[in-house]
Structure formats: C-alpha cells, structure tokens
Amino acid sequence: MDVLTIDGLTVDFLTGEGRMRAVDDVSFSVPRNRTVALVGESGSGKTVISQTIMGLLPEKAQVTGGRVLFQESETAAPVDIAALDRKGAKMRAIRGNRIAIIFQEPMTSLSPLHTIGDQIGEAAELHRDVGPQEARELTREMLRLVRFPDPARALDSYAFELSGGLRQRAMIAMAMICHPALLIADEPTTALDVTIQAEILKLIKDVQAELHMSTLLITHDFGVVANMADDVVVIYHGRIMERGSAQALFAEPRHDYLKALLNAVPRFGMAEGERLVPIRPIEPHAEGFLKKGRSERACAAGAPLVSLTNVTKRFTTRKGGFFLGKGGHSVLALDTVNLTVRRGECVGLVGESGSGKTTAAKAVLRAIEVDEGSIRYDCGDGPVEVGSLKGAELLDYRRRVQLIFQDPFSSLNPRMTVNELLMEPLIIHNVGTAEERAERVRELMRLVGLDPRFLRRYPHSFSGGQRQRIGIARALALNPEFILCDEPTSALDVSVQAQILNLLRDLKTELGLTYLFVSHNLAVVDYIAERLAVMCRGRVVEIGSTRDVVENPLHPYTRALLASVPEPDLNAPLDFAALEAGRASEPDLWPEPYRLVDGVRPALVEVESGHFVCAPGLAGNSGSLPMEAAQ
Amino acid sequence: MLYYILRRVLTMIPTLFVISLLTFVIIELPAGDYISNQIAALRATGESASIAKLEFLRAEFALDRPFLERYLIWIGLWPGVHGFDGLLQGNWGWSFEYEKPVAEVVGPTLPLTIVLNAATILFVYVVSFPIGIYSATRQYSWGDYGFTFIGYIGLATPNFLLGLIMLYFANLWFGLSVGGLMAPEYIGQPWSVGKALSVLAHLIVPTIVIGTAGTAAMIRRLRANLLDELHRQYVTTARAKGMSEPRLLVKYPLRMALNPFIADIGNLIPSLVSGSVIVSVVLNLPTVGPVLLNALQSQDQFLAGFILLFVAVLTLIGMLVSDLLLAVLDPRIRFGRKG
Numbered sequence: 001m002d003v004l005t006i007d008g009l010t011v012d013f014l015t016g017e018g019r020m021r022a023v024d025d026v027s028f029s030v031p032r033n034r035t036v037a038l039v040g041e042s043g044s045g046k047t048v049i050s051q052t053i054m055g056l057l058p059e060k061a062q063v064t065g066g067r068v069l070f071q072e073s074e075t076a077a078p079v080d081i082a083a084l085d086r087k088g089a090k091m092r093a094i095r096g097n098r099i100a101i102i103f104q105e106p107m108t109s110l111s112p113l114h115t116i117g118d119q120i121g122e123a124a125e126l127h128r129d130v131g132p133q134e135a136r137e138l139t140r141e142m143l144r145l146v147r148f149p150d151p152a153r154a155l156d157s158y159a160f161e162l163s164g165g166l167r168q169r170a171m172i173a174m175a176m177i178c179h180p181a182l183l184i185a186d187e188p189t190t191a192l193d194v195t196i197q198a199e200i201l202k203l204i205k206d207v208q209a210e211l212h213m214s215t216l217l218i219t220h221d222f223g224v225v226a227n228m229a230d231d232v233v234v235i236y237h238g239r240i241m242e243r244g245s246a247q248a249l250f251a252e253p254r255h256d257y258l259k260a261l262l263n264a265v266p267r268f269g270m271a272e273g274e275r276l277v278p279i280r281p282i283e284p285h286a287e288g289f290l291k292k293g294r295s296e297r298a299c300a301a302g303a304p305l306v307s308l309t310n311v312t313k314r315f316t317t318r319k320g321g322f323f324l325g326k327g328g329h330s331v332l333a334l335d336t337v338n339l340t341v342r343r344g345e346c347v348g349l350v351g352e353s354g355s356g357k358t359t360a361a362k363a364v365l366r367a368i369e370v371d372e373g374s375i376r377y378d379c380g381d382g383p384v385e386v387g388s389l390k391g392a393e394l395l396d397y398r399r400r401v402q403l404i405f406q407d408p409f410s411s412l413n414p415r416m417t418v419n420e421l422l423m424e425p426l427i428i429h430n431v432g433t434a435e436e437r438a439e440r441v442r443e444l445m446r447l448v449g450l451d452p453r454f455l456r457r458y459p460h461s462f463s464g465g466q467r468q469r470i471g472i473a474r475a476l477a478l479n480p481e482f483i484l485c486d487e488p489t490s491a492l493d494v495s496v497q498a499q500i501l502n503l504l505r506d507l508k509t510e511l512g513l514t515y516l517f518v519s520h521n522l523a524v525v526d527y528i529a530e531r532l533a534v535m536c537r538g539r540v541v542e543i544g545s546t547r548d549v550v551e552n553p554l555h556p557y558t559r560a561l562l563a564s565v566p567e568p569d570l571n572a573p574l575d576f577a578a579l580e581a582g583r584a585s586e587p588d589l590w591p592e593p594y595r596l597v598d599g600v601r602p603a604l605v606e607v608e609s610g611h612f613v614c615a616p617g618l619a620g621n622s623g624s625l626p627m628e629a630a631q
Numbered sequence: 632m633l634y635y636i637l638r639r640v641l642t643m644i645p646t647l648f649v650i651s652l653l654t655f656v657i658i659e660l661p662a663g664d665y666i667s668n669q670i671a672a673l674r675a676t677g678e679s680a681s682i683a684k685l686e687f688l689r690a691e692f693a694l695d696r697p698f699l700e701r702y703l704i705w706i707g708l709w710p711g712v713h714g715f716d717g718l719l720q721g722n723w724g725w726s727f728e729y730e731k732p733v734a735e736v737v738g739p740t741l742p743l744t745i746v747l748n749a750a751t752i753l754f755v756y757v758v759s760f761p762i763g764i765y766s767a768t769r770q771y772s773w774g775d776y777g778f779t780f781i782g783y784i785g786l787a788t789p790n791f792l793l794g795l796i797m798l799y800f801a802n803l804w805f806g807l808s809v810g811g812l813m814a815p816e817y818i819g820q821p822w823s824v825g826k827a828l829s830v831l832a833h834l835i836v837p838t839i840v841i842g843t844a845g846t847a848a849m850i851r852r853l854r855a856n857l858l859d860e861l862h863r864q865y866v867t868t869a870r871a872k873g874m875s876e877p878r879l880l881v882k883y884p885l886r887m888a889l890n891p892f893i894a895d896i897g898n899l900i901p902s903l904v905s906g907s908v909i910v911s912v913v914l915n916l917p918t919v920g921p922v923l924l925n926a927l928q929s930q931d932q933f934l935a936g937f938i939l940l941f942v943a944v945l946t947l948i949g950m951l952v953s954d955l956l957l958a959v960l961d962p963r964i965r966f967g968r969k970g
Binding site for chain 1: 875962
C-alpha cells in the first residue's frame with residue numbers, strides 16, 4: 001500500500017516576471033514502511049514538493065495540477081492534500097500529526113526563546129488531546145527514544161544550549177511525537193558533521209523501524225541515498241529524470257543526468273590523476289599578469305612555506321551566568337599544533353566543527369593572535385615569524401596569503417558590483433594604474449570562467465557556484481602564492497562542487513599555488529589534497545600523505561571519521577553498529593596509546609615514513625617534540 | 632537573578648553621579664549665573680540698592696565658590712554655608728526665578744508628568760501593537776497601506792497643531808475646558824474623585840497628541856521586525872506542527888519581535904519629556920516640560936539641574952525595567968549567550 005501518491009503534480013510560482021514552473025508533472029509514490037529518496041540539486045524543486053505535501057507552500061505558489069493523495073492506513077480514505085485549504089483545520093490536523101517534517105537547519109529551526117520540552121510537547125498537545133503534564137511525559141519518552149543523554153534535563157533546556165546534533169535529535173523527537181505515518185526529512189544531515197550525520201541517519205532508521213513509518217528523504221548526497229533509500233527519485237528542474245529501486249539506479253543509471261551526477265561525486269580510492277566530471281565544466285585561462293607569475297622573491301618549490309610550531313590558542317568565554325557569578329572558563333582551541341605546508345602542495349585540514357581547523361587557518365592569516373608557539377612564513381629569504389610582521393612587510397604578507405570563504409552568499413558584499421569586489425584588493429594594495437586594474441579584473445573573470453560582461457552585476461544575480469568563483473577570483477586578484485580555502489565547497493551542490501574543485505586544482509598547477517584546504521568532507525580532501533592533517537578538539541591527531549591516512553588510518557578518531565562517511569555505493573554501507581561503540585571525539589576515551597587527558601601534550605609519533613600519529617603513550621610522557629617531527 | 636538585580640542597581644549609583652556632574656557642567660556652561668546676571672543688569676541701570684542683598688544671596692548659595700565645590704555642595708557632599716545640605720540630604724535647591732524652593736516649584740508638576748508619560752507610553756503600545764501586527768501579517772494589503780498612510784500623517788503633522796485642533800473639537804463636542812490637565816475649578820484644590828475624573832478626561836487629548844508620532848514610528852518598527860521574524864525557519868517549524876496561525880504568531884515571532892520594544896522603554900521617557908515641551912506649552916499642561924524650558928532660558932540653574940537629573944533618574948529606572956524584562960523574557964540574555 002502507498003502512504004503517499006503524488007500524481008501529475010504541477011506547482012507554479014507567481015513572480016513579478018510572470019509564472020514560473022517549479023514542479024512539472026511529477027508522479028511518484030511512497031510505499032508503507034519504505035524510504036524513498038528524492039534526489040536533486042538546489043533549485044530542482046524537491047523542497048517545493050515537500051512543502052506541497054506539508055501544505056506549507058508560500059502564498060505565491062499555486063498548485064496548478066495533479067493530486068497529492070495521502071492514505072494513512074488500509075482502511076482510511078485517501079485525502080487529496082493539494083486540494084485542501086493550506087491554513088484550514090483539516091490540513092492542520094494532518095500536518096505535524098500524520099505527516100511530519102525535519103528541516104535542514106537545526107540551528108534555526110527551533111525557537112531560541114522556548115524550551116525544547118515546550119516546543120516538542122506542543123505538537124502532542126495540539127494533536128493527541130493531552131494536557132501539559134502528559135505532554136511533558138510523552139516528550140520525555142520521545143527524547144529517550146532519540147537518545148538524548150539526559151532526557152529529563154533536556155526538557156528544560158534551550159536550543160542554544162545544545163549542539164547541532166542534539167538539536168536535530170530534538171527536531172526528530174518533535175516530528176515523531178505524534179507517531180506520524182509519513183516523515184519528510186528535508187536534507188536532515190546536510191548541516192551536520194559526518195560522525196553526527198551517521199548517528200542521525202541511524203537514528204532515523206531505528207525510529208522508522210520502531211514506529212512503522214514511511215520516509216521521504218530529500219537530499220543531494222548520494223552517500224546518504226545509498227545508505228538509506230529503498231527507492232530513488234531523481235529530479236532536475238522540476239521534472240523527474242529517473243525513478244526506480246536504489247539497486248537498479250546505482251547498478252545501472254540510465255539517464256544522462258543521473259550518470260553525470262554520480263560522476264561528479266568525489267569517492268575514496270580514485271585513481272591518481274582521475275578527474276571528477278562536472279556537469280558544466282569550466283576551463284581556466286591564465287593569461288597576462290597571472291601567467292607571468294610572481295616576479296618577487298619566493299622560496300623554492302617543496303621547501304616549507306608555512307610552519308606552525310607548538311601553536312596554542314585559548315579562548316576564554318565571556319563571564320556568563322545570570323544566576324551565578326561564576327568566572328569565565330577557557331576552551332583550548334589549538335593545543336600544541338605542529339603543521340608544515342610546503343610550497344606547491346595542497347594540505348588538507350580535516351575535522352569536525354569545533355576541532356580548531358578554522359582557528360588554525362585564522363592564526364596563519366594573522367586574523368587572531370596565538371597564545372604560544374610560532375607561525376613562520378618563508379617569503380624567499382628564510383622563515384619569518386608572522387606575528388612580528390609590521391608595516392610594509394605585513395602588507396606584503398597579506399598579498400601573498402589569501403582566503404577563500406565557505407559561504408559564497410555572505411562573503412560578497414551585496415551592495416558592491418563584481419567589478420568593485422574584484423577591484424578592491426587592487427586598490428587597497430595600490431596595484432597598477434586604473435587601466436591595468438581594469439584589465440586585471442577582466443583577466444580574473446576569464447580565469448574563473450565568467451564572462452567579463454558580468455562585471456557590472458551585483459552578487460545576487462549569480463548562482464552559488466558562480467559566486468564562489470567570484471570569491472576565488474577575488475582571492476587571486478593580488479596574485480598570491482598561498483591560499484587558505486575554508487570549506488569552499490560545503491555550501492554547494494555536488495555538480496558545482498566538482499566544478500569548483502577542478503578549478504582549484506587547475507589553478508594550482510597553472511599558477512603554482514599552495515593551498516591549505518580546510519574541510520570536514522574527507523572525500524573532498526582526498527580528491528584535492530596531497531597531504532592530510534586530521535584535527536580533533538584542537539589537536540592534530542594524524543598527519544600523512546592523503547593516501548596513507550585514508551588507506552591506513554591509525555588514529556581511532558581518523559578511523560571513526562572515515563567510517564562515518566557514507567559512500568555512494570550500495571556495497572559499502574555504513575557500519576551503524578560500529579558507530580555506536582565509539583564516542584570517537586572524546587580524547588580521554590581513546591584507547592592507549594592514543595589517550596589524551598588535559599595537560600598531556602599531544603605528541604606526534606612517526607609510524608611510517610611521513611605518516612605521523614598523535615600517540616602520547618608511544619612518545620613517552622616527556623611530551624617533548626622535535627620540530628622536524630611534524631614535517 | 633537576585634544577584635543580577637542587585638548588581639544592576641548598584642551600577643546605577645556611579646552612573647547617577649556621572650550624570651549629575653555632566654548636568655552641572657552643562658547648566659553652568661553659559662557665562663555667569665542667575666544672580667551675577669541680575670547684579671550686572673542692576674549695575675547697568677544704576678540701581679545699586681539691592682545689589683548688597685544679591686551679593687548676600689550669592690554667598691548664601693555658594694555661587695562664589697570654585698566649580699567643583701559648587702557641584703559638591705549642590706549634591707550635598709561638601710559643607711555649604713549651612714553644612715551638608717544638598718540633593719543627598721533631600722534639599723532640591725532654590726529657584727531664583729520663582730523665589731521658592733525647587734521642591735515647591737516642581738512638586739505639583741511631577742506626579743502629573745509621570746501620569747502623563749505613563750499614559751502616553753501605554754497609549755503608544757496599546758495602539759501600535761495591534762496595528763503593527765496587522766500590517767505585518769497582511770503586508771501590502773489595503774489595511775496595511777491605510778495604516779501606513781495614517782502613520783506618515785501622524786509623523787508629519789506638527790504635534791501642537793494637532794493638539795490645538797483636538798482641543799477645539801473636544802471643547803466643542805464634549806465641553807472640556809481648553810488647556811490644562813484639569814478643569815479650572817480644581818486647580819489648587821485637594822484631590823477628590825471629581826478632580827481625578829477631570830484629570831482623566833483632560834489626559835486624553837495630550838496623550839494622543841504626544842503619543843501620535845511615537846505610535847507611528849512604533850508601528851513601522853514593529854511591522855519591520857515582525858516581517859523579519861515571520862520568515863524565519865522556526866516559524867515554519869511551528870506551522871509544520873499544525874499550529875493555528877494566531878496562536879503561532881503570538882507564541883513565536885511576536886515574542887521575538889518584542890525585544891527591541893522592551894529595550895526601548897528606557898529611551899522613550901526622555902524623548903517624551905523633551906519632545907512634549909512645545910505641546911505642554913501650547914496646551915498649557917502643568918508638567919515639568921515648560922518649567923524646564925523657562926529655567927534653562929533664565930539660567931535658573933538649580934531648578935534646571937534638578938529637572939534634568941530627574942529625567943535622568945526616570946531614564947535609568949526605565950532602563951533597569953527593560954533590562955529586567957528582557958532577562959525574564961529572553962533566555963539567551965539570561966544565560967549570557969547568543970542563540
């Protein structure tokens with residue numbers, strides 16, 4: 001029996017420029033107790049479909065054709081949701097009760113002013129005809145089901161007191177409290193770290209089995225699809241491209257679009273030199289000033305360009321606490337970090353959120369001061385302490401080191417044209433005459449595969465991928481030698497991600513750049529980086545060549561991280577059982593010799609040539625660390 | 632929480648001292664003082680008979696002392712001619728112009744000022760909230776445009792003009808006496824039910840007149856704030872739970888949109904006092920506004936200083952109230968973190 005049957009659904013948006021078709025004649029169904037994955041890129045209409053099912057379409061959207069039949073059980077009469085009044089009582093009785101949804105952004109999906117218990121219990125009070133006391137009981141029960149560490153206490157906590165993973169658990173509890181027949185999970189793990197993602201996926205699977213519920217999983221991640229879905233629906237520009245069982249689709253993708261998408265996903269164990277195939281490839285053209293390269297002094301290729309030695313950074317949280325006048329406590333963001341980036345290579349820096357990887361990048365940029373240790377940079381005449389640079393030297397350093405941001409939407413000033421955005425670094429550093437600058441800006445646009453005619457446009461008229469290319473062009477404006485990439489593709493679709501990754505790779509060979517590539521996505525780092533450093537809780541736990549680390553992970557944390565990456569391959573499912581065992585990101589729970597407790601220096605030990613692992617137990621407790629060790 | 636309140640109240644004390652010093656500096660900025668100006672005027676006209684008396688007064692009020700000493704005597708931290716006798720001891724000073732103690736000059740006006748301010752703030756909130764919510768939830772509807780239009784008229788019309796027109800019609804239709812805060816027969820009389828009712832009736836016009844601009848501004852801001860919140864993800868979450876629109880609106884976005892308004896209570900008070908001066912003069916309201924204006928013009932320094940300080944105290948109390956309310960309403964502030 002099908003819980004949900006969508007039949008010829010067509011949704012139009014009424015915009016200032018007329019009608020825009022978001023969903024075009026879409027038909028598929030969700031069988032009972034099964035998981036259907038709806039796969040597509042941003043703008044493909046998958047969220048509009050979920051909004052239609054929930055009756056949450058915005059005012060300006062109109063269902064112009066088709067039916068959305070919801071049949072709760074064998075005996076119940078099917079209801080056509082598309083025909084119901086979106087704000088009416090009938091729709092409200094289904095919404096949140098028989099059909100529930102989990103959103104992508106656990107950070108913003110919960111109100112910061114109400115307790116978790118209040119927000120979850122509210123759904124029960126609305127639909128299950130219970131009083132506040134019973135609702136609280138049910139909520140506690142639900143929080144236990146989604147494995148909150150302390151359900152009773154969580155009831156009275158606020159969203160901002162919880163981590164992203166816990167917030168998403170709370171969202172799941174909220175969706176589940178009325179035992180819905182259908183759960184819509186709209187990119188439920190996109191905003192989470194891989195290890196948390198694996199836990200949440202497992203949780204959805206478990207709860208689904210326990211409550212006999214169907215799931216419509218909306219995602220763009222084929223790794224998630226391979227691990228979760230029974231059936232797959234691929235959607236592109238509002239139309240269904242391909243539909244079938246997961247087995248059939250992964251074994252033999254027929255439609256070109258699906259094939260292209262699968263080719264664009266970075267996988268582990270790609271052959272040396274194998275390239276991703278983006279759907280819309282771009283060719284970087286280096287010419288003019290960029291091609292000429294840097295005439296200024298620079299250190300030799302392969303020599304250490306940046307080296308961090310015993311870098312430590314502590315953040316002291318503001319003295320909070322309204323009720324108690326307790327003092328602020330400090331968080332060790334970087335603990336004795338040793339890392340060297342050689343000229344011409346790309347070093348990947350991997351870790352979960354809060355692992356200190358962005359702090360490390362900021363320290364190199366001198367955006368923050370470090371408490372201890374030194375960061376040296378070789379401008380061509382020997383390593384210089386970055387912290388001591390002043391005046392002209394600092395300006396020169398700023399020209400050499402640039403940054404590509406994570407979020408292409410907020411990193412470009414919406415009130416500046418692309419021309420102004422690209423011109424700004426040149427003006428600040430007083431490069432060239434007005435004509436030379438204009439020529440440079442046009443070159444930059446061509447370099448990242450954008451038409452120089454777009455220069456007069458504002459950022460909002462570009463897609464995410466195009467904006468990221470503008471961000472890259474801006475970083476290259478001063479012809480830098482070292483670029484920090486802070487999760488440059490995590491906000492992008494897979495096909496665009498492939499495009500950006502290839503662009504970065506090509507630019508690196510073409511312009512002789514050096515990258516420090518910060519990411520939480522191991523597959524991405526595996527694709528682009530030659531060496532890999534894994535960070536956890538402010539410590540570097542493993543460094544080595546990418547191949548060594550990925551194929552022979554030594555540290556328990558690296559292993560857990562690698563084990564949590566869902567692969568787009570039905571034959572390599574996540575080992576959910578193993579995940580449960582390891583609370584892998586707790587340094588004091590690591591087995592010996594890896595165990596780290598506060599006060600012990602995270603000493604790196606060379607296990608094989610060029611492959612270091614943080615194992616204080618092997619280094620002896622002296623904690624001393626020869627400088628060469630990290631290189 | 633108690634600790635916080637205590638700390639918050641304690642920090643008000645140094646703030647008050649700084650404010651009093653600044654106030655004193657400002658009112659002493661013009662050259663000379665009330666009495667030396669009078670002496671100069673008398674000298675110019677050749678009358679020297681009463682100069683001796685004025686000289687005596689100057690000494691009496693310590694106006695011949697150095698600046699810092701004058702300040703300390705004023706607030707009562709330095710012995711003056713009659714020992715410690717300043718604000719801290721409850722002596723509000725002497726008004727030269729009225730030739731009465733400041734307490735007697737402003738005394739009767741203070742409660743009325745507070746009543747009028749409270750009524751105005753209440754009016755602003757009571758009127759602007761429903762309209763702001765209506766405008767935000769029905770953006771670009773006829774109602775929204777209508778209220779926007781009325782709001783702009785409210786912002787653009789000079790208060791006193793509106794006041795005169797309303798007084799005229801109030802007199803014509805309801806027979807209210809023009810001007811003042813009570814009918815003439817109650818002035819100077821002890822409080823009675825009739826007097827209180829008369830005050831209430833006379834409050835209506837000034838409240839509306841003083842509150843109109845604030846209401847219009849508040850409607851615009853509430854509308855903008857609420858519009859921002861209405862599109863937040865957590866609102867969609869609540870809707871996805873199957874909540875009805877009105878309940879949802881009140882529980883989630885409205886509460887989020889409230890913060891700026893609560894934070895605003897403290898700021899409203901000084902603007903209401905200073906903004907209503909002209910209206911008070913035109914409508915002949917016995918509030919401190921006109922008294923302050925007069926005192927500043929004639930350099931009646933103790934009177935002016937006291938009124939400025941009084942407004943500052945009101946503001947500080949308003950700030951305290953908004954801080955406490957914010958802490959009660961917003962856990963993020965209570966826990967000192969960003970959400």
